[in-house]
Amino acid sequence: MQKDRRSVNVMDIDFVNKTQYQFLVEDIFPGLQRKEKKFIVTANPEIVMKAQEDGAFKKVIQEADYTVPDGIGIILAAKLLKTPLEERIAGSDLTMDLLDYADEHGLSCYFLGAKEEVSQKVVKNIQLDYPNIHIAGRHNGYFDIDDRKLAEEVAATAPDIILVAAGCPKQENWIATYKDLFDHGLFMGVGGMFDILAGEVKRAPEIWIKLNLEWFYRLLQQPRVRIKRTLKLFEFIWIIIKNRKK
Ligand code: UDP
Numbered sequence: 001m002q003k004d005r006r007s008v009n010v011m012d013i014d015f016v017n018k019t020q021y022q023f024l025v026e027d028i029f030p031g032l033q034r035k036e037k038k039f040i041v042t043a044n045p046e047i048v049m050k051a052q053e054d055g056a057f058k059k060v061i062q063e064a065d066y067t068v069p070d071g072i073g074i075i076l077a078a079k080l081l082k083t084p085l086e087e088r089i090a091g092s093d094l095t096m097d098l099l100d101y102a103d104e105h106g107l108s109c110y111f112l113g114a115k116e117e118v119s120q121k122v123v124k125n126i127q128l129d130y131p132n133i134h135i136a137g138r139h140n141g142y143f144d145i146d147d148r149k150l151a152e153e154v155a156a157t158a159p160d161i162i163l164v165a166a167g168c169p170k171q172e173n174w175i176a177t178y179k180d181l182f183d184h185g186l187f188m189g190v191g192g193m194f195d196i197l198a199g200e201v202k203r204a205p206e207i208w209i210k211l212n213l214e215w216f217y218r219l220l221q222q223p224r225v226r227i228k229r230t231l232k233l234f235e236f237i238w239i240i241i242k243n244r245k246k
Contacts (some may be wrong), residue, residue, distance in 0.1 A: 008083045010240075011048050013061055015069045015078070020089045024097055027066065028186065032107065032160060035184040039064040039175055042091030042188065044071030045236035046229050047168050057169045060176040068094070072212040073233045077240045090214075092203060095163065095193050098186070099130055102161055108134035110154055112174075113141035113165030114194035121198035141166035141194075151178035162187045165194040 007014040016023055031038050041047070041064040051058035061067055068089035069075055078085040102109055111122050119140045126133055136159035143150050143166075154162065155178070162185050164171040171189030179187055195201040203209075204217035215233060219226040 008078050008081075008085050010069075010074060010077050010081065011052060012058065013043060013048055013051060013067055015043070015074060015085060016066050016089065017085050018089075019086050020093060020097070022086075023066070023068065023089060024094075024101075028098070029101060032101065032105075032186055035160070036186075037179060037182060037184050038066065038186050039179060040094070040186070040188040041067045041172055042070035042089070042094065042190070043067050043074065044233075045073035045077070046071075046232045047172075048074070049232050049236050050169060054169070057173070060169070060172050063176065064172075071233075072215065073236055075212075076237060080237075080240050080244055090209075091188070091190050092193055092196065094188065095190050095197075098161055098163075098188075099126070099133065103130035103132045106132045106134065107160040108136040108158070109161045109163065110136040110157055110159035111138040111163055111165075111194065112154060113139075113163070113171065113190070114198070115142070116140040118194055118198045118200055121200070122194045125197055125199065136160075141170075145170060145174055145177065148178075151181055154178075155181040158183065159185055161185065163190050163193070164188070165190045165192070167191065 006017045008017045041061050043061065051061050069085050070089065070091045072088060075085055075088050111119065114122065119138050123135055123138045126135065136157035137154065139150065164174055166174065168189060168191060175187040175189060192201060196203050204214040208214055208217040215230060219230050
């Protein structure tokens, strides 16, 4: 079942079928203004494949408020299924737009994730680049998912935006487990984005992104970490093609 008409289903996951601009202006910014509680999953083929293998994780994604197509693999799959999506909505782009919005409106953000020194650098850089953002708090991503006390501490800071960069599925599972502790907030798992915000890892140059080759750029940057994930991308496309023929 589709969540609404503005979604496209790929392997049992409903993806937001809007441009990034529409998604922000129609859904996310009004939700922040109204202090709603919302959970965005930025799903790439690797996450969709993980959901196929892990039913509990699939439920976490299906119960999120929004799943956006992060990665050209999802766009390609939707096209192959003859239900094309408006456009790719990358978690990295969403993060930057959310930070801009938070800065313009003086919102508070909690930064949960990444290695301790990366976490410290993220906050330092945010304070410099987004002076109007109120830093609700930060914590590194090497916590135990069962650590309820940490979640209660984060909730007590009442952040407007909670970015969780602890890798998939840990970040999404943490959000799904603990978001009930919060009164409001926009939650999003942002993967390796804190490494980028801290200046440790470079995002692909614009031209690579435009050519839909960001995955290839990442593979070249971190071949050993990325090779397994890149193979998942091809496995995902292969499954889509195989099932389409049936
Ligand atoms: N990470 C973390 N806690 C963990 C495992 C990973 O905070 O238990 C962090 C890690 O330091 C890095 C990020 O999660 O900053 C990596 O996320 P991932 O590789 O999933 O990012 P993606 O490549 O999917 O954007």
